[in-house]
Amino acid sequence: MISPFLRKSALALPLAALALAVSSAYAAPTQGPAGLAFYNAPAPTGAHGDLISYRTTTVNLGANAPATKAWNVLYQSTDSVGAANVVTGTVIVPTAAWAGTGERPVISYAVGTHGLAQPCAPSLQLAGGTDYETANIAAALQAGYAVLVTDYAGYTTGSTPTYLAGASQGNAVLDIVRAASQVPSVGISANAKTAIWGYSQGGQSASWAAERKASYVPNLNLVAVAAGGVPADFIATAKYLDGSNGASFLFGGVIGLAEQYPTQIPLNTLANANGQAAIARGKSQCVFESLFDLMNHSLSEYTVGNQSLDQLIAVPAINATLKAQNLGATKVPVPLYQYHGQADEFIPIEQHVDLKRKYCAKFSNVTFDVYPSEHIVTQFQAAPTVLTWLGDRFNGKSTLGTCLTLNAEPKSTANPNKGNFVVSLKSWPLVANVGLKTLGQTVNLPTTSTFTADTDITAQRLTGTLSVPNFSQSIKILGIGSQVGMKITPVGDATGTVTLDNQGQLHVHGVAKADITITSLSGLPIGSCKTVTPVEFPINFDGPVSSLGNGNLTFSGTTTFPQLKGCGVSAILSAVMSGPGQTYSFTVKPPAPRKF
Known part of the structure; x- marks a missing residue:
């Protein structure tokens, strides 16, 4: 007869062995060291999605970003040939409580090309305030979402990024979701509704993540994917x-x-x-x-x-x-928003349209939007539409997609991609006003005003022109309200310099000249009361390149209006409208996208 003691001991031995096996396969995450020592990667020993180490960090997302808490994470993932690897990234959570229903949703944000050197890692650039994608990340945080930003494989010390290795990138985008939920007190649930958003290299990564979701992370609560500027055919x-x-x-x-x-x-x-x-x-x-x-x-x-x-x-x-890097072999199991710039000079739009066809043929739910601009502009112009679309998916709204469409297939309108790097602004809407100092009143230019320009980044040259239709506006002159007819006529091209520095900061410095003519008062023609010399509007901007696309490209300042001559009331008009200290604000916004 076996004694109870021996029976318990015999049972305890396999349980102890099992516990030892589990503990050796999965170690609890540890708090990582400060500085670059955090990027020293240990050998991977657990499962993909395991958090290895973490540390608190700060992220510099710009003046208008919401208050956040942030962590760097070191986690396990899988490369493109199925081998375990170790990846770094950043977890960012708004400090404000989630105002929606249920748990705070999560966006796994797949960045575009950052460069191959370790200092280019998104986690390091976010901390240093030099990451060019902060505008999109800040917008997602402003909507209340937790945002997870993988660095992708290769930014640990001594490594080289496996740039454009599709499966590896997609795996890193997926695995950071479970890893983030393991950070102590992070407030992110592993079961939270999750979306993936990426553009360019990030669009490739987001698409790979979408294709791999069902087999790689079947339990992930993925509700939507947005992928723009995708290099689908390598x-x-x-x-x-x-x-x-x-x-x-x-x-x-x-x-x-x-x-x-x-x-x-x-x-x-x-x-x-x-x-x-x-x-x-x-x-x-x-x-x-x-x-x-x-x-x-x-x-x-x-x-x-x-x-x-x-x-x-x-x-x-x-x-x-x-x-092997090509996309389109697998159905995407959740709604997919694809978008591309019709004037994209880096990633041809035609091969992305082909990817849409492949996904639609597999009965994926695809919406495809065509933006009018080039590669960099489209990345940031699309952000409000992307976030609205993702928000609808988080809220459980259905979407029919655009697989069945009668709209014409988009054809590239890109500038020649051999030679100088030229970003063209073709009749972009211009939101503009002029503040009249003496009268203390603001003149709003017509909503149909536009700005057209070629910004030659290589030659560092800006050439453009304003187009302002004739208009009238109510202005009080000597205390009497009057509809004042006006005409703003460009004098020559707007010219200047334009540069893009290594931190992704855009610098524009130039001048636009225009004659201002008063054509009527209270509907009565008064001849042609025109400034004796053109008004000079300095066009100066120093800020992130994202401003080209997100509607924040604004030229503002003060200027001097010369005397007005050529009509019987020119002396009165000059007295109330001429002189220094006149203010102006010109905001250039990209045109709207269309469905395909």
Whole structure:
């Protein structure tokens, strides 16, 4: 007969062994060290989505961002070949209580290209206030959502980002959701409604996350995905970029994929001396520095024997690796919002339209919007629409999508992508007013006013023009109200300089000149009472490049109105409307998108 003591001991042994196995497979997350020591990655030992370590941090999202709490996280994920890896990221939660129903929703925000050097990591740039995507992140936080920002694989110390390795990026976007819920006192539930939002590289990552959701994280409460500017067909996008003003994105992709697939893309044996030097530079640069360094260079300049992109693509192992990054093989299980700039000079819109067709053919619920502008502008112009669309999904509203549409297929209107990097503003709506100092009154320009310009970022040159229809406005002159007819006529082009620095800050400095003519008072023609010399409106702006797209590109200041001559009441009009100290504000906004 077995004694009760021995029976208990025999039972205790396998339980103890099981407990030991569990504890060795999953260790509780620890508080990580300060500084770059946090980025020293341990060997992965648990499951994907496990939080390894965390620490509190601060994020600098700009003056209008809401108050937040933030943490850096180090968590386990999976690369594109199925191996465990360790990824860093940032968890940001508004300090204000969630005002909606249920638990606070979560957005896993997939960033676009940041660069291959460790200081380019979004987590480091968010802390330093230099991340160019802060406007979108702040807008999501302003809506009350928790925002999770993965760095993607490769920003831990001693690593190289596996840039554009689709599955790895998608996995990192998904795994940060469970990892974030394990941060002590974070206030994020692992069961909270979750959406994914990304653009460019982030759009690729968001789409990969959408395709992998069902098999990789089946229990994630994913309700929607928004993916813009997506490089869905790697080879088509690579051919578009080679030798173009966006060549740096192709070159970064070669480095990133070679890091993930070293056997299939043996970079060290493919690169010539010029290529080896460019690789070293690329690994030390962030996105805007790399953009200008490699602009209009072809891949053949950097390969042994000057092999062209077409020759490299013909190598079976390389071809298979590039095609493995393509999207569209799997149905997206939740509503998907796709968007693209019709004038995108970096990512061809046609291949993104093809991705829509593939998803629709698999009965995915897809909405596709076409924005009128280029790549950078569209990223930020789309943000309000994206957040409204995601908000509807969080609130349980259904969407029919646009798979069934009679609208014409969009065709690219991009500027030539060989040569200078030119951002064109074609008849963008202009919201403008002029403050008359002596009268203490404001003149609002017609809502149909527009601004057209070519901003040549390469040549650092701005050329543009104002278009203001003739209009009338009620103004009190000598205490008597009168409808004053006005005409604002541009004199020559608006000209100036425009630069984009390595921190993603846009700098515009120039002047627009215009004649101002008073044509009527109280509906009665008075001749042509015109300023004797053109009014000069300085157009100065220093701020984030996101302002190009989010409607915050504003030129404001003070100017002097010259004397008015040419009519019988010119002396009176000059007395009340001329002189220094007149104020003005011109805000340029991108045109509205359309459905496809």
